[in-house]
Amino acid sequence: MGLRIGEIDLASRFFIGSAGYPSPHVLQEAIAASGTQVVTVSLKRQLAAGGVPGDFYAMVRASGARLLPNTAGCRTAREAVTLAHMAREMFDTPWIKLEVIGDDYTLQPDPFETVEAARTLAKDGFEVFPYCTDDLVTCQRLLDAGCRILMPWGAPIGSGQGLLNPSALRTLRARLPDALLVVDAGIGSPQHAVQAMELGYDAVLVNSAVSQSHDPVKMARAFRLAVESGRLAYEAGIMAKQQMAVPSTPVTGQPFVL
Amino acid sequence: MSMMITVNGEPRTVEENASLADLVSALGQPPQALATAINGDFVPRTAREGTRLREGDAVFTFQPIQGG
Numbered sequence: 001m002g003l004r005i006g007e008i009d010l011a012s013r014f015f016i017g018s019a020g021y022p023s024p025h026v027l028q029e030a031i032a033a034s035g036t037q038v039v040t041v042s043l044k045r046q047l048a049a050g051g052v053p054g055d056f057y058a059m060v061r062a063s064g065a066r067l068l069p070n071t072a073g074c075r076t077a078r079e080a081v082t083l084a085h086m087a088r089e090m091f092d093t094p095w096i097k098l099e100v101i102g103d104d105y106t107l108q109p110d111p112f113e114t115v116e117a118a119r120t121l122a123k124d125g126f127e128v129f130p131y132c133t134d135d136l137v138t139c140q141r142l143l144d145a146g147c148r149i150l151m152p153w154g155a156p157i158g159s160g161q162g163l164l165n166p167s168a169l170r171t172l173r174a175r176l177p178d179a180l181l182v183v184d185a186g187i188g189s190p191q192h193a194v195q196a197m198e199l200g201y202d203a204v205l206v207n208s209a210v211s212q213s214h215d216p217v218k219m220a221r222a223f224r225l226a227v228e229s230g231r232l233a234y235e236a237g238i239m240a241k242q243q244m245a246v247p248s249t250p251v252t253g254q255p256f257v258l
Numbered sequence: 259m260s261m262m263i264t265v266n267g268e269p270r271t272v273e274e275n276a277s278l279a280d281l282v283s284a285l286g287q288p289p290q291a292l293a294t295a296i297n298g299d300f301v302p303r304t305a306r307e308g309t310r311l312r313e314g315d316a317v318f319t320f321q322p323i324q325g326g
Contacts, residue, residue, distance in 0.1 A: 017326030027324070042325025043293060045318055046266050057322040070325045078298065085300035086293035086320050157326070207326035 003202055005149065005180060006127055008066070010037045013197070014227040015068065015182065016220065017207025024056050026216050031063045034220035039065040040097055040205065042072050043087055068129060070097040075110070077117035084121050096121060097151065097184075098130040107157045107185075111138040115145050122146025131184055134168035136175055143179055150179050151205065154196065155186025158208045162192035166199065173200045190219075190226030197230025198238060261313040272311055279306035281317060292319045 003010040015038040021027040031039060039060055060067065069087035074080040077100060084096045098117055102110030109131050115138070118128045122145055130142050134152045142150060152172060155161035163169060164186065173181060183196040184205040193204045206223055213219035259274040265281070272281060278301055282289055294301045295318045301309050311317070 017324075019324040019326045021324070040325050042323050043320040044323045046292065046321050056324055072325055082295055082298055082300045083320070085302075086295065089300075089302060090293045090320070090322060205326075 003180070010066075011035075012037045012224070012227075013203040013231055014193075014224055015040065015203055015205040016210060016223075017205065018056070018060055019207055020211035021216055024059050027056070027211075028059050028063065029217045030210055030220040031060070031065060033217045033224065034210070035224045036220075037065050038068050038203075038205075039063065040068045040070055040207070041091060042070050043083060043090060044073075066095065067091045067093055068095050068097050069093065070131075071099045071117075074100050075102075075113070076100065077113040077120065080113070080117040081120050081124075084117075084126060085124075088126065094125055095127045095129065098128050109133060109153075111135065111141075114138075115141045118142050118147050119145040129182070134165055134172060136168070136171055139172055139176060139179070143176065148180060149182060150176070151182045151184035153185040154183045154192060155188075157185040159186055160188025160209055161186055162188055163195055163199075166195065169196070169201070170199055190222045193223055193226040194230035194233075197227055198233050200234050203227075261311065263311055263313070263315045263317055265317045266319060267316075276311050277307055278309040278311060278317070281311060282306060282319070285319065287319075292321050294319055 003013050012035045014034055014036050016034050016036045017040045018027055069091045071080040071083045074083055080098055080100045087096060088094060100110045100113040100117055101107050114130050118130050121128050128147045129149045129151050130147055131151045132138055139150050154163040180202045182203045182205055183201050187193055187204060187206050188209050196204050204227060210216050210219045260271045261274055263270055263272055278294060289303055296315050
């Protein structure tokens with residue numbers, strides 16, 4: 001049931017984002033309810049000299065979850081590499097969720113800059129979690145660049161549309177059996193998480209669907225159950241669909257032959 | 259003598275020969291509260307003391323925030 005990333009064993013396959021919660025307290029409660037062991041965080045440029053970090057960082061650190069910093073906002077490999085190094089120092093982890101955006105409207109990742117940054121970061125000793133599309137060849141190039149994990153989108157970030165192209169995600173799973181695959185972005189409801197896990201994905205990362213819910217703590221629990229449910233179903237093996245009815249009750253002919 | 263640099267896009271005057279560590283200290287922040295870059299290149303905390311600022315440097319300081 002668990003997940004292994006390098007030398008790290010994780011019991012939970014549900015990664016949670018920390019942005020957009022009504023308050024740090026709700027975030028803290030949601031992290032607890034989610035059962036997650038991986039929480040994404042970020043860095044931002046300080047706008048005013050003398051500004052002090054909020055209590056958010058101390059709170060997330062106290063949750064005991066592993067931190068997965070991202071490179072949100074980067075447009076080039078160079079920017080992402082610099083930000084990744086800053087994040088490694090700040091958060092004291094070699095894990096980096098590599099995001100290099102190529103289009104402002106869809107927030108679609110730039111495959112060329114992402115692969116270039118991934119290659120540099122892998123050489124620099126990072127465990128790179130690249131945010132990518134479901135394009136098979138791009139994913140293969142990311143593995144060639146030294147990634148062991150891939151984070152293909154289900155749909156554009158924050159859109160909540162679910163898995164827009166399950167067929168492409170299924171192809172990735174089939175063609176890249178040794179990669180750790182995490183659906184990142186676009187998941188809107190627990191049913192999408194179940195679907196991703198039933199496809200054999202190793203984990204899902206969810207942020208907006210939890211943080212934008214009316215009750216993020218309850219939704220965090222809903223996703224926790226969904227991820228567990230989908231994974232169990234995948235491990236158990238889902239029955240093949242049949243074109244016609246197949247009787248499930250082992251009756252002998254008609255009950256009453258009159 | 260003093261020099262002009264920018265810090266997170268804002269002009270700032272610093273003493274000639276000031277180090278990046280001097281600047282972080284002048285910003286009133288503990289060294290571990292932020293990460294630093296000069297002209298787009300990461301400067302580790304351990305290298306701030308030995309990194310001299312130069313006229314026109316663009317210094318960026320980053321702090322932890324929530325992220326998805």
